[in-house]
Amino acid sequence: MDSAGFDPERVRADFPLLSQEVNGHPLVYLDAGATSQKPQQVLDAEIDFLLRTNAAVHRGAHTLAAEATELFEDARRTVAGFVGADEETLVWTHGATEGLNLVAYAIGNATAGRGGAASAGLALRPGDEIVVTEAEHHANLIPWQELAARTGAVLRHIPVHDDGTLDLDAAAHLVGERTRVLAFPHVSNVLGIVNPVAELAELAHGVGALAVLDACQSAPHLPLDLPALDVDLAVFSGHKMLGPYGIGGLYGRREVLEALPPFLTGGSMITTVTLDEAEYLAPPLRFEAGTQPVSQAIGLAAAVRYLDALGMPAVHAHERELERRLRDGLRQVDGVRLLGDAEADRVALVAFDLDGVHAHDVGQVLDAQGVAVRVGHHCAQPLHRRFGLTASVRASASVHTTAADVDAFLDAVAGVRSYFRVHA
Structure with a gap:
């Protein structure tokens, strides 16, 4: 010991x-930074669901469907609590990459006029700025490159010092009145250094920008309270934190999620549909179109219970x-x-x-x-x-x-x- x-x-x-x-x-x-191994408790939880309760959630009225839905939403509460959040602020995704693309494309949809008045404040204009760091995983870089290309925004980056730490003096100069998004990693997947999240979030909020956090390399290793870190949006990936593949989370402050228009559309995320238009559910279900990753969510909940117990x-x-x-x-x-x-x-x-x-x-x-x-x-x-x-x-x-x-x-x-x- x-x-x-x-x-x-x-x-x-x-x-x-x-x-x-x-x-x-x-x-x-x-190689846990690429994908973590799974404890028996996680394997058992997912297999037990598939053996005993497998059914579509939020759809059927029969007993198995009701039990599956209860387990699915209990998993949401469990995982949200692990990162200090409320269940209404956790969106299931198929991984952190999808979560970051969801955010970038939703902002692009707001820029295109989708989402109405509630989303208008997220729209980008030509010359607006998106700031990332030199230490990004491609998943927190390429979606912003694409968003800049679609909207005319300018992509800028915070450099790193020779020792791998972020150049915070440069960050203070780069983040300015045209900055609309500041996206950065909690922990670099190459350097292993824990970045000063609260300081960067304060820098973003000082100019009215969104603070977007990549928490993939922190969620399995650090105590994590996303609301306390004061970020607006954050993503993490289940398979890096002892959980199954094909499941991740997008945390968002309630008012930010409510302002974001949907990215993927289809079944499960609507209230009313006619042949000409649709109305969408409130978050988090607004962002969960199609078949949900049910057994994976239950496996991820088992993983965070395991980590919590440790x-x-x-x-x-x-x-x-x-x-x-x-x-x-x-x-x-x-x-x-x-x-x-x-x-x-x-x-x-x-x-x-x-x-x-x-x-x-x-x-x-x-x-x-x-x-x-x-x-x-x-x-x-x-x-x-x-x-x-x-x-x-x-x-x-x-x-x-x-x-x-x-x-x-x-x-x-x-x-x-x-x-x-x-x-x-």
């Missing part, structure tokens, strides 16, 4: 996949110890260059370049020893370009990661250059 009173060996036992060997070695899974402060403390072990160990390996090596609040995620060896070759050597990491640009090409790279190796831990996992990873990395006969 570590100093935070957290028992990772006990936690690890809840994850069936981690008991296997890969290439003749015990599996060391350090205690998110304890999870963060455990992972901070792993993060220090990762960075301290990598600093001892000849040829390693850490990306974003700032002394700041962080999650257990590190990316690095190994001199003389391509990231993909590093990943292959590690995989041969049963160590799973991510290699490539991690859907963050501009950030890699900022550091003069096309690819890096990323190790990202989770609740089940142990000190032994980290040490096995470090031992494997230490042998890579000699394997390729690369010397200083």
